[in-house]
Amino acid sequence: MSLVVDIALTHIRVRARQTLVAVAGVATGVGFSIVMAALMEGSQVDFTRQLIDALPHITVTDERRQAPMQPAEIAYDAAEIHGLTPEERRRGIKNPLAIMASLEAWVPGAVAPATKTQALIRYASRDVGVTVQGIDPHREPKVSMLATQMRQGTLASLYRANNAIILGTRLAERLGARLGSNITVQTTDGANLNAQVVGLFRSGVRSVDESTAYVLIKTAQILAHQTGLVNEIRVRVTEPLDAQTVAQRIERESGYKSVSWQEAHEDLLSAFVVRNIIMYTVVGAILLVASFGTYNIISTITHEKTRDIAILKSLGLREAAVRRIFVLEAIMIGLIGALAGWVLGYALTVALGTIEIKNPMIDVTRLPLIYSVRHYAMAAAAALLSSLVAGYFPARKASRLFPVDIIRGAA
């Protein structure tokens, strides 16, 4: 065995240039697979995060999935009622504090109340219809990204003035309002409120930035003409992928419609599946192409050594030993190449990460990249496997030849 190692090491060492080329070939394949995987999966993760973070993971509203049953329908199985004016119910989630307390007891994550109402904002003779969200500035950061989306002011600014309001940046633009402007908020019920702009936020979702305003829950309740009204409970779960099951349980227990982010983005999620397929296809294709590169280089090296294989066999080396020499060389090249590829892949990923994308439409962002041990392991495994195959098969073929067949050809 030591002879085998000896010969393999000498080949690798003495034919330094060829070894270097082969290692560079493997390293390029491994490196670029890693970068592409980092980019593809990074953009995937980034896309998912944006989708998940656009809304609270679960929104419990005061609506129900089915129209409420009429008393007669409850009393008699066969009753059917036509032309009845449905019973008017008090709006809002009943006993919201109790529901929130029970949710906090078992939901892994955070819960926050909200009061949502429609209103018209008037400022400088411009009217814009908006959704006014009453929030709790202490709890809100735990369930949504609003705190991080603030451009001017903070959520706590809501406490600074009577009837303080935070506007979306695009909404403020449409109104021509600025920080400190006094605007009028009016509801269909006739509630009328003078409010001071204390902050601006930008979520990046145009429809939200154009038509959403945040106030304190108390302020929203005044606008809705209903003290104690909470018509939305927002939940952020620690494991976003579990949101669906958590939402189903909340709905089962409370009876209120709970919409998970998955349900809210049903349409986008199907695009998501397609994206996933594309990602795996691209990463797989790159790995495959890289593997073929590795295979090519190593099988060429082995083929070039056919004469040496004949010599070794004429010197009395056995078939298995000859095969081992070349498989060992292939593994060594694959291993060094994979290690170099890791360094290259990491360096390329870091380099890509420093690129800033500047665009007037969006904030300055960087390419979404993720560093995953799995990518490195996968790329290295593919390189090693293809090296092994590339070393094994040509070596097996060559070692099976009778040395004379090669010596005859050479002479």
Add this chain to the structure above:
Amino acid sequence: MSAVPDTEIEGGVASGAPLIAAIGVTRILPGVVPTTLVHDVDLTIGRKECIAITGPSGSGKSSLLYLLGLLDLPTVGEVRIRGRATAHMEEAERAHARLSTLGFVFQFHFLLPEFSALENVMLPMKALGGLSREVMRERAMSLLASLGLSEHTTKRPDQLSGGQRQRVAVARALANDPPVILADEPTGSLDSASSEQVFQILRDLVDQRGKTVVAVTHDVDIARRMDRHILLQDGGIMSDSGKGR
């Protein structure tokens, strides 16, 4: 590939047996039109012989040598090494018989290009095994020195001249101290001065070290200076000056 008549050898190694014996050896190269390389050759080779095998191109000289050296297997007939049949040997056993009994020198040096002269000479020793690294090194050094190569031990083949390479190849053939050296056109690709030098070395192996040398050559002058001359034609033996000895 091989079809050897069932002639079992009793007892294995016979002390008086010739070093190499070919019995009715025929080698046919399979193909669309099968080619007969060697046809029904009987040949025995003993100790301290100096044999030249000659013949026109395509007469089967080299093929016969490969068969005698176990590098190739006969289609019909058999080759015995020290009285032992080789046809049914395992690969490892055949390799062992070859390593311990035979040394090869080819027309082209066939040294491994990545290894120094010393390492090339040590290779067959390592393949046979059983010696310490120091002993192998020592022996390889003295072999190279005896062939006038003591200054070139660390050089690689591409740093040596044609004659020097061929001498390294001879040293390699002698590595395991085999009783027989088989040489296939050993001077075929050398200039006349180097040719003479290599021939002299082979001649000395017989005269001074008691080896047997079997050389395929088309050099009439060299053939004449050998002790026994076998002439091949169309794969068969036309004449053998040593027949009946």
